[in-house]
Amino acid sequence: MLEAFRNNVMWIIFGSTFSVLFGLLIAVLADRSSFEKLAKSLIFLPMAISFVGASIIWNFIYEYRPEGQTQIGLLNSIVASFGGVPQAWPQWVAVAPWNNLFLIVIVVWLQAGFAMVLFSAALKGIPEELMEAGRMDGANEFQVFFGIMLPYIRGTVISVWTTIVIFTLKIFDVVWVMTGGQFGTHVIATQFYRQSFTNRNSGFGSAIAIVLLVAVIPVMIYNLKQFREQEAFS
């Protein structure tokens, strides 16, 4: 069980951080590129794919054949062509717990599009004069980004981040389909499923569910506070 908690912490930290970072990077780049619409559509596309579908897609990337045979998985093929040793990446127990990262990548792939759409909309809301003024004062693009854009969209960054945190907290399908929790990849939700429905140990399972609930309470309180502040409800 401790392993599941540790893995879930990894999911939350790496999953949310990389989704937000990639989402932000792509949103900023797309805004200045010559093919914004197409790029955004393609990055956003995985949002329509189920976790089960995504698991198949990534299983194919990670597909492993013993060394010396023709690799049909893209990652192992690249590794082999550079003279490396092919691996069954998510099952690579020797590097545990870091083999979890090969599963986390899948969620980053799915969620970066979500982050990008929200960031993109927020970035478009920044008044052009604000950034122009910064540039006039001699700020370079990086300074404009960190000094003006990022503080301006802070609220969006926080809400996207918390959304993905909650999302990764409950992650189930990817792990269940890819590894079934073997090879040291169990997370809270897979343990919950295993205890409640496979082991028929519903007391234990319910306890895990309560842990999940307790974990989201801070976000719930934050949401309620936001709601009260806006007070759109009269």
Place this chain on the structure above:
Amino acid sequence: MSGQKRQKQFGKFLVNLTLLILVLLWTVPTVGIFVSSFRNRDKIDTSGWWMIFPHREWQPVRELDPKALGLDPNSVMTIEGVSGTFEEFRAGIETPDGKRLTWIGNKRIGKLEVQAQVWAVDWDFSLDNYRQVLGGQDFEFKRPDGSVEVVPGDNMVNAFLNSLAVAIPSTVIPILIAAFGAYAFAWMKFPGRRAMFILVVALLVVPLQIALVPILRDYKALNLNGTYLAIWLAHTGFGLALATYLLYNYISGLPRDILESAFIDGASHFTVFTTLVLPLSVPALASFAIFQFLWVWNDYLVALIFLGGNPEFELVTQRMAAIVGSRGQDWHLLTAGAFVSMLLPLIVFFSLQRFFVRGLLAGSVKG
């Protein structure tokens, strides 16, 4: 000035290049599965899908008979200017003029092939995989040695129809209830209104895992387990908080004077709701409908728990997961099946992307 201009152009180029790399990274996984779903079973199994791109490949030019040349496979053989043992010839030895000599077959009745490197593309596409994953029959494959291997297909058509039967009501029911609820929250005064809405906001982030075991128990008592009604109700419950919240945000923002003038003319709440509010809320209803539809279609956990015991009602996600579990190496089924399962979401997604994005921006994120 021109230096500055050039710097700007270079910056733009760099932006485009980085974005292009990222887009490729994001697209390649899906493309790989898509391309593979049209390649035949043996090809998927023995070569990477990127062989559809032009690449250098060894192809036989002519054959040599080792016996006629008097070669002894048990010692070092010398032919066409290269020499090596049997094992080395088996792996292939390159000659000085860029050809390759490869021993095909075993020591006694083998032959030597002279191969040359040529540009090749592997463009042998067909719909066979789709036929097999949808057809549900056995299919025969010829092995290279001529024998026949029978491989069972899969029956995704059933799962596809089941998924439709689950997804459509599970989208319509919560929208109907939530629209009524949202209207009441926005335009009617009743005791406990505020407290109830705060509850809705709080429920937005509650993980659905918390409710699974109790609901399953209730269903058992009501004898609902493994039925469509069970999963419709479950999805309705899980989607309702978000639906109510979203629709409330939209409906409460409708212009006050239109509704008030209707009330002054003596319209009842029900008339106002059906003739004014519903037609005006179409964009919000559409955003949520798309969201809920994709969510239900792609859901695995809820289906696993409430329909899991009933193989007749297996959904596409369950079917795919089952194939991964039992036939994880049958890539010809997995690739085609994955696309069958993605077809509808992708169509919905591309045709209604506008509404989907609008829904996301309005806070369509589910707990």
